[in-house]
Amino acid sequence: MAVLATLDPNSRAASRGWSDLTIRNAFILPTIIFLIVFNIFPLVYSLGFSFTNYRASVNRPAEFVGLQNYRELLSNPDIWNNFTITAQYVILSVGGQMIVGFGLALLLNRKFPFKGLVTTLLLLPMMLSPAVVGLFWKLLYDPSWGPINYALGIGKFEWLSNPTNALIATALTDIWMWSPFVMLLALAGLSAVPKHLYEAAAIDRAGTFYTFFRITLPLITPLLLIALIFRTMEAFKTFDLPFVMSTANVQTIAIRLYQMAFQSWDTGRASALAYIVLIVVLAITNIYVKYLNKVKER
Amino acid sequence: MAHIELRNITKTFGANTALRGLDLEVADGQFFVLLGETGAGKTTTLRIVAGLERPTGGSVLIDGVDVGDWSAAERDVALVLQQYSLYPRYTVRENLEFPLKSKIRRVEPDEIRARVERAAKTLRIEHLLDRKTDLLSGGEMQRVSIGRAIVRKPRVFLMDEPLSALDAKLREALRTELKNLQMNLGATFLFVTHDQVEAMSMGDRIGVLDRGRLVQVGTPAEIYTSPKNTFVARSVGSPPINLIDGAIRDGRAVAEAGFALPVPARGEAGTDRPLIFGVRPEDLLIERDAPAEARVHDVENYGVEKVVTLRVGDMLLRATTSARQQLDIDAPVRFSWRPDKVLLFDRADGTSLRQ
Numbered sequence: 321m322a323v324l325a326t327l328d329p330n331s332r333a334a335s336r337g338w339s340d341l342t343i344r345n346a347f348i349l350p351t352i353i354f355l356i357v358f359n360i361f362p363l364v365y366s367l368g369f370s371f372t373n374y375r376a377s378v379n380r381p382a383e384f385v386g387l388q389n390y391r392e393l394l395s396n397p398d399i400w401n402n403f404t405i406t407a408q409y410v411i412l413s414v415g416g417q418m419i420v421g422f423g424l425a426l427l428l429n430r431k432f433p434f435k436g437l438v439t440t441l442l443l444l445p446m447m448l449s450p451a452v453v454g455l456f457w458k459l460l461y462d463p464s465w466g467p468i469n470y471a472l473g474i475g476k477f478e479w480l481s482n483p484t485n486a487l488i489a490t491a492l493t494d495i496w497m498w499s500p501f502v503m504l505l506a507l508a509g510l511s512a513v514p515k516h517l518y519e520a521a522a523i524d525r526a527g528t529f530y531t532f533f534r535i536t537l538p539l540i541t542p543l544l545l546i547a548l549i550f551r552t553m554e555a556f557k558t559f560d561l562p563f564v565m566s567t568a569n570v571q572t573i574a575i576r577l578y579q580m581a582f583q584s585w586d587t588g589r590a591s592a593l594a595y596i597v598l599i600v601v602l603a604i605t606n607i608y609v610k611y612l613n614k615v616k617e618r
Numbered sequence: 619m620a621h622i623e624l625r626n627i628t629k630t631f632g633a634n635t636a637l638r639g640l641d642l643e644v645a646d647g648q649f650f651v652l653l654g655e656t657g658a659g660k661t662t663t664l665r666i667v668a669g670l671e672r673p674t675g676g677s678v679l680i681d682g683v684d685v686g687d688w689s690a691a692e693r694d695v696a697l698v699l700q701q702y703s704l705y706p707r708y709t710v711r712e713n714l715e716f717p718l719k720s721k722i723r724r725v726e727p728d729e730i731r732a733r734v735e736r737a738a739k740t741l742r743i744e745h746l747l748d749r750k751t752d753l754l755s756g757g758e759m760q761r762v763s764i765g766r767a768i769v770r771k772p773r774v775f776l777m778d779e780p781l782s783a784l785d786a787k788l789r790e791a792l793r794t795e796l797k798n799l800q801m802n803l804g805a806t807f808l809f810v811t812h813d814q815v816e817a818m819s820m821g822d823r824i825g826v827l828d829r830g831r832l833v834q835v836g837t838p839a840e841i842y843t844s845p846k847n848t849f850v851a852r853s854v855g856s857p858p859i860n861l862i863d864g865a866i867r868d869g870r871a872v873a874e875a876g877f878a879l880p881v882p883a884r885g886e887a888g889t890d891r892p893l894i895f896g897v898r899p900e901d902l903l904i905e906r907d908a909p910a911e912a913r914v915h916d917v918e919n920y921g922v923e924k925v926v927t928l929r930v931g932d933m934l935l936r937a938t939t940s941a942r943q944q945l946d947i948d949a950p951v952r953f954s955w956r957p958d959k960v961l962l963f964d965r966a967d968g969t970s971l972r973q
Contacts, residue, residue: 524717525691
């Protein structure tokens, strides 16, 4: 009996004078502290910076300049150009990932030998470090001895030194790396479609396309949208791949931000730009989330 | 409408044999019920007719044409499943339109509207037409799913326990509706169920399946009054038939439980051959001067009648009596049976001796 009593969690907690509420708070506290120190504090602090001409490299107090940073950034055609490049990159890479990922999911959504192994192998790119992926795709794209030019037989095609080509090449790498993510979500959606619906559709003499557009697609749209939200957010602030692969040629907004903050040490202005990016990303995801809710309600 | 014939159908799933040499014939316009327990092969039979499953051996004929290589769509059958299978996110109307909108069919929009309205009216779901299917109750969903079958005017209706997921009252109502529907349409129905009440009340003919074999086919009355063996005898009737071990001696049925009652003389039953006597509860009579004695074990009052469980030695027997008859638990009573209604089965293999 005594043994049982000590094993009872309630009596033990009670004997130490801990209520459920105390225990709950004890679990929540580390997270809250972490969030405040690493997320909320920098967020507020950089908002403050964005209204100053502060430079982290110079030992001089920050001067309040009002909305000057924002005004200059938004009237700078170069920044707008960075946004345009980022948008192109997002459309190319996320569009490609959705198509390839969903296609893979459709292919995998059936029984075949070694299905588990094939699925795992397909997921590998997603688990690699972006720096590693960037470095070895840089090798693959090498103009003089890269296997890609060799396989395509296009001589010494310059993939990464010309800005347009570099954008496409980086987006292709991103597609390779992140299609499995879309595939995983789409596969979860596909396997959740009840099999009897397909049987009912077959009996109802619905053709393959009709079945796909009337049953499969509507049922997995919510999951595809979630994949789309995640990938758009990530692609919009993409930094690692362009940075590793073609240091200056793919001028996405994140690359520009990095240069402004850590190469020119223009901290105040960089904070303002970071806030502009944050607002854009929030706006885009909000559109998706609204649409997602609408799809779910239907 | 159509005539269905299954010839020597065998179906195996890996090491399991679901159906063994099944022969089945459903006449045009007939309501045929396949009755069997879980795992007897009812659903497999239905899926083979529908074309969702290929038989391992044997052939399926619809209107005399071998449809073995035809897809489900080509066979032009309608299937109603226990789990409704409504297309989610669509309204009732869109669900009903679904089979008509497929490219293969090409039905004019006016015709589609007319057919949907007609089906909705038949099934009394007109007020639900613009509602999303996930807001419907079970009974409403099953009506919609039946509606989706009837808008198409298929050659055959296949129903896989369509009423099993519904509550008792609704099941009863839909049972009648389905039977009426079938008669009005003059349609061929192949209806699968494990519920003997559904089989008895709806079927023109019943086929009793036991572990992949069709044991007996007949009208509900035939199945009820002259079952081929004890399995069929047990599978219909509620409360179930009484099966009593015994033998015939001196022209009387002597039960091992320790009572003797008259039976009509039957040569093949022989003397001392181990038998099983089958007596339906309504043929077991509780009377004051009857030859056998028992004690009242239990009484269930259903209002219309009482089901009395009698105890003779270790054996329990069920009898139905008038609800007005007063019986006390453990009180001694005397009982007999209607000798001409007693069924004789061989004890070794359970087959009826009347056949």
